Amino acid sequence: MDEINKNFHNQIKDLEISFDDQKFSNLYDYFVMIEKSSKEFNLTSLSGWNNISNELFTRSLRYIFFLKNYISNINYKFLDVGTGAGIPSIPIKIFYPEISLSLCEPSQKKCSFLEEVIKKLNLRNIKIENERAENLGQSIKRESYDFVLTRALAKLPVLAELTLPLVKVGGKVITAKGKFPKVELGESKYITELLGSKKTLVEKITIPKSLPTDHFIIWEKYKSTPVNFPRRNGIPNKRPIVSK
Numbered sequence: 001m002d003e004i005n006k007n008f009h010n011q012i013k014d015l016e017i018s019f020d021d022q023k024f025s026n027l028y029d030y031f032v033m034i035e036k037s038s039k040e041f042n043l044t045s046l047s048g049w050n051n052i053s054n055e056l057f058t059r060s061l062r063y064i065f066f067l068k069n070y071i072s073n074i075n076y077k078f079l080d081v082g083t084g085a086g087i088p089s090i091p092i093k094i095f096y097p098e099i100s101l102s103l104c105e106p107s108q109k110k111c112s113f114l115e116e117v118i119k120k121l122n123l124r125n126i127k128i129e130n131e132r133a134e135n136l137g138q139s140i141k142r143e144s145y146d147f148v149l150t151r152a153l154a155k156l157p158v159l160a161e162l163t164l165p166l167v168k169v170g171g172k173v174i175t176a177k178g179k180f181p182k183v184e185l186g187e188s189k190y191i192t193e194l195l196g197s198k199k200t201l202v203e204k205i206t207i208p209k210s211l212p213t214d215h216f217i218i219w220e221k222y223k224s225t226p227v228n229f230p231r232r233n234g235i236p237n238k239r240p241i242v243s244k
Contacts, residue, residue: 004130012061015058016198017064024106030090031057033120034052043110045116058149058208059088059151063174065203071092074100078147079103080164081149082154086103088106090117093123093126100237103128103129109174114128138165146171146172147171147174150175156217157241158192160188161191163175164197164219165232168221169196169221169223172220174217174218177216179215196222196224202215203218
C-alpha cells in the first residue's frame with residue numbers, strides 16, 4: 001500500500017495538487033468500490049489499480065489545470081454531466097473537498113453506487129441529480145452552474161446542447177477528448193455559438209507523460225441559451241445540429 005501511495009504521488013506531482021495520506025486513502029477506497037461494483041452497476045471495463053488510477057483518476061485530475069484559480073472559492077458551483085462512476089468529478093472532490101458539486105446521472109443504478117461512494121468517503125456539499133441532462137437543462141437548475149464538466153459523454157455538437165444550457169453566463173463547460181477532435185470541432189461551431197459560446201479553446205495536456213495525451217475543449221458562455229434548448233430527451237443525440 002505504501003508503495004502504491006508513493007508511486008501515485010510521484011505520478012501526479014507535476015499536476016501541483018496537494019497530496020496527503022488521507023486523500024490517498026479515500027482514493028484507494030473509491031478504487032476498491034469501483035472494482036467491487038463495476039459489473040453490478042456497469043461502471044467501467046477497466047480493472048486493476050494501474051488501469052483505473054491511470055485512466056479514471058489521474059486523467060480526471062488533469063482538469064485541475066483549468067480549475068486551480070477557481071476551485072478554492074466555495075461560491076462556485078460545479079456540475080458533472082453524465083458522471084457514471086463519478087468521473088471526472090469524484091477524484092477532484094477527493095483532493096478538493098470544499099467544492100460545491102452536483103452529479104448528473106440518468107441511471108438509477110449508477111446513482112445508487114454514487115450514494116454509496118459519498119457515504120463511504122464522507123463527502124460533503126455534494127448532490128446527485130438522477131436526471132437526464134435535457135431535463136435538468138429545462139428545469140430551475142438551468143443556467144445555474146459556474147462550471148460544467150464532462151468526460152467521454154458524446155460528440156461535441158451533442159455535448160454542446162446537453163451542457164451549455166446548464167452553465168451560467170460567464171461560466172465554462174470543460175470536456176476532454178483523447179485525440180485532437182478536428183472534425184467534431186468543425187461540426188460544433190454553429191451550435192456552440194447558437195447556445196451562447198463565442199469561442200472554443202483547445203488545450204493539449206501531456207502531463208504526466210506516462211499517460212495518453214488529452215485535448216481539453218473549453219466553452220465560455222457569453223450570452224443566455226435560447227429557451228427552446230436543450231430539445232426533448234434523446235433528440236440532441238438522434239438529430240444533432242451540425243455545422244455545414
